[in-house]
Amino acid sequence: MNAAAIEQRSRAQVAVEVVGQTGSTNADLLARASTLEGPVLLVAEHQTAGRGRAGRSWLSAPGDSLTFSLAWKFDLPLQQLAGLPLAVGVALADALSACGVQVQLKWPNDVLKDGSKLAGVLIETQAAPGGGIWAVIGIGMNLRMPDDLEERIGRTVAAAPWLARMDRDDLMAALLASLAAALGEFRQAGFGAFSARWNRLHAWPGRRVSILDNGAVLHDGIAAGVDDSGRLLLDGAEGRITVLAGDVSLRTREH
Template identity: 55%
Template sequence: MSFQFPASQPSATHLTAARIATFGAPQSDQIDIEVVAETGSTNADLLARIGTVGADSMPPALTRPTLLVAETQTAGRGRAGRAWLSAPSAALTFSLAWPFEGPLQGLVGLPLAVGVAIAETLAGFGVDVQLKWPNDILRFGSKLAGVLIETASSAQGKVWAVIGIGINIAIPDEIRQQIGRDIANLQALAAQDRDLLLGVLLSSLTHNMQQFERDGLAVFVERWNRLHAYAGQTVVILDHGKVLHEGTALGIDRIGRLLLQTDKDSTPIAIMAGDISLRVKDPE
């Protein structure tokens, strides 16, 4: 499926919940959508509302899936507490709080399913991307988007996943220099309709969350592997700069572990996500 942006809607226009809901229909009927001009972290804001008790509580407690979008995040975070820098209209920064019926361990592999949803949605807009294990979306080999998932339990014992997503739209040069590494922009979409993009992303995420809760990660494995950025390449697994493993990246297994062929005659080893880094090995 492909999408086209209305030519009359510039990206600088403020995001609006009503338009996001319109483009996210029919799934948006099941979700509360909120847009704020600025906040520290959309993930932190939603996590604070999961443990809140009572209808009159401030901030209001979450009662169903909720999308919180910020024009600007001043304390956005990535994996391992890394900062996610953004500027107004330069990125889409948002979090989706989603309640799951199953146990916490049932959420293993959720970042991979979210990555598939983002990649497949962007493909519908003519933007081809690839996935880097465990939670990055790459364009032309540079980071375009990232996913941070945090979990919490409500007073009723329900498990919530707060899915934080940041997608670079047009990051200015000064922020690119602060980041200190290559990042990608959706420059072709910079002058287009962010409400439409976010609405379609919300629809895709909703569908994929429902599928994940029903069927688990297994139904996403083949789709993720088709989008694998480093398939067949020699990579290294790093822990605080120290090489833990080196081998050929094969893809993910049914529970989301990265399969690494370290020796031609050996069984591939399975790498669990954690506070580790994945890099393509530099040529000799």
């Protein structure tokens, strides 16, 4: 991929860097956060130590996925960033739809295609010198899924062969443009500006789900979307509750 082409085609005010290989683009940008002067997109052709939520690994094969991180500064209290992963999901869905790929969103940070995971979001934060917070938004997206990699992952995952045939610079520029616009909107209006859009893309509305933490069921009920803070709304035996984002997983259950 070509950094200058991505930067020019996206028309976003974001510096773009492309490296052939690194361990983790998130780790790289977090290590540089104290010296960053503006938003930076770091794209890795291959990532050898990609991370997902709750310490999980993100496995990818060279040329078969997109792995990148975007560092963006917010002058907001940390608690107001709770809905950020969901807003990023909306931005990804918008960009993919414009490219001809329809997806759904799974709370709190997964993009699904045909019911299986196509992309994941990991956001890590660091205090900025002089005030504010740097959010490093890491994204891994499957384009092709070789059988041996799916076997290593250990579950069915989605791929998007149509995206794999696109010019990579065009695809990355489209994703960056959508992300930059969404992050600017989030900075001004918070997740409330995204909640209705997220709910329209919700993968499991009205489905019975369980909220798990390290395999233990914390809550069980009917998924009813999210509120304006990004909390999951769950209708259970004792009424509606809100579930905060955290080290939990969402699993469908049979009625």
